[in-house]
Amino acid sequence: MKYLIGIDSGGTKSEIVAYDLEYNPIYKNIGGFGNPAVNLNETISNVSALIDSCLKELGRVECQLIGIGMAAVETGNYIEVIQNYIKNKFRVNTIVLNDAEMTCKAYLGNNDGILVVSGTGSSCYVQKNGEGEMVGGWSHILGDEGSGYHTVIEAFKEIVYKFDRQISFDSLSEALLGRIGGSTRSHIMNYIYTNQKNEIASLFKIIVDYSRKENPDAIKLLENAGKYLAESTLVSYKIKKFDKEIIIGLKGGVFYNSSYVLSSYKNEINNVINRYSLIEKDISATRGVINIYKNGILL
Numbered sequence: 017m018k019y020l021i022g023i024d025s026g027g028t029k030s031e032i033v034a035y036d037l038e039y040n041p042i043y044k045n046i047g048g049f050g051n052p053a054v055n056l057n058e059t060i061s062n063v064s065a066l067i068d069s070c071l072k073e074l075g076r077v078e079c080q081l082i083g084i085g086m087a088a089v090e091t092g093n094y095i096e097v098i099q100n101y102i103k104n105k106f107r108v109n110t111i112v113l114n115d116a117e118m119t120c121k122a123y124l125g126n127n128d129g130i131l132v133v134s135g136t137g138s139s140c141y142v143q144k145n146g147e148g149e150m151v152g153g154w155s156h157i158l159g160d161e162g163s164g165y166h167t168v169i170e171a172f173k174e175i176v177y178k179f180d181r182q183i184s185f186d187s188l189s190e191a192l193l194g195r196i197g198g199s200t201r202s203h204i205m206n207y208i209y210t211n212q213k214n215e216i217a218s219l220f221k222i223i224v225d226y227s228r229k230e231n232p233d234a235i236k237l238l239e240n241a242g243k244y245l246a247e248s249t250l251v252s253y254k255i256k257k258f259d260k261e262i263i264i265g266l267k268g269g270v271f272y273n274s275s276y277v278l279s280s281y282k283n284e285i286n287n288v289i290n291r292y293s294l295i296e297k298d299i300s301a302t303r304g305v306i307n308i309y310k311n312g313i314l315l
Contacts, residue, residue, distance in 0.1 A: 138245060
């Protein structure tokens with residue numbers, strides 16, 4: 017049976033789904049993170065392990081295409097390196113895209129619109145007349161505003177502000193410091209500068225938990241995240257000068273896990289965009305391989 021492989025390779029985990037040519041999922045698996053900006057060798061190893069498991073289950077000869085959407089892959093020559101490695105190792109036609117573009121294909125197909133991703137990192141992909149471009153998605157050093165990682169870092173900036181001025185920590189700050197094992201300068205510096213991006217982003221859940229307790233500091237952080245994501249959306253909207261109704265797809269745990277992020281986001285875009293339809297459900301980015309295969313995109 018002929019089939020396609022789609023991979024969503026991100027800062028926290030990687031997901032692989034194989035689809036038959038009627039586009040039904042026939043194999044699924046989860047593996048380690050897949051962001052080459054964090055660690056190229058581990059990313060290649062994690063993604064390769066997923067592909068190997070799928071090919072052993074379904075057979076290499078029947079695989080028609082491997083489509084990989086990968087965070088931060090547009091940096092340097094990562095696309096070329098990873099694409100060539102996978103092609104040579106598995107001898108299957110392979111295409112590697114930025115994760116936002118891959119997800120855009122899953123959500124929008126070739127329709128006009130904007131895909132907004134906010135999980136460990138954040139980015140926008142805006143598409144008009146079948147052509148698209150990234151907005152944001154500069155990774156954690158230059159950007160990632162509105163992401164889980166960025167929101168946690170904003171919380172820690174508030175912590176160190178209070179630390180230097182000997183201001184008492186609020187309950188959210190104490191919870192975050194409790195999770196990292198202490199409240200000294202050494203504890204804070206060690207945690208932020210020795211842990212990977214996905215580990216730091218995992219503390220986002222604490223902020224969400226405290227927002228549900230109506231903690232004002234947590235709520236403010238989440239509302240700000242929504243505003244950052246709306247700003248990227250509006251920049252994307254203006255770049256393409258849309259003159260008709262568009263689709264806006266929302267992807268990622270930051271949107272799905274916090275009503276404060278979502279309501280803040282909607283409030284901001286409603287002030288500017290009059291005609292749009294919103295896709296709030298979680299569509300696997302792996303389905304982007306279907307649109308790539310159907311339309312021969314970039315092959």
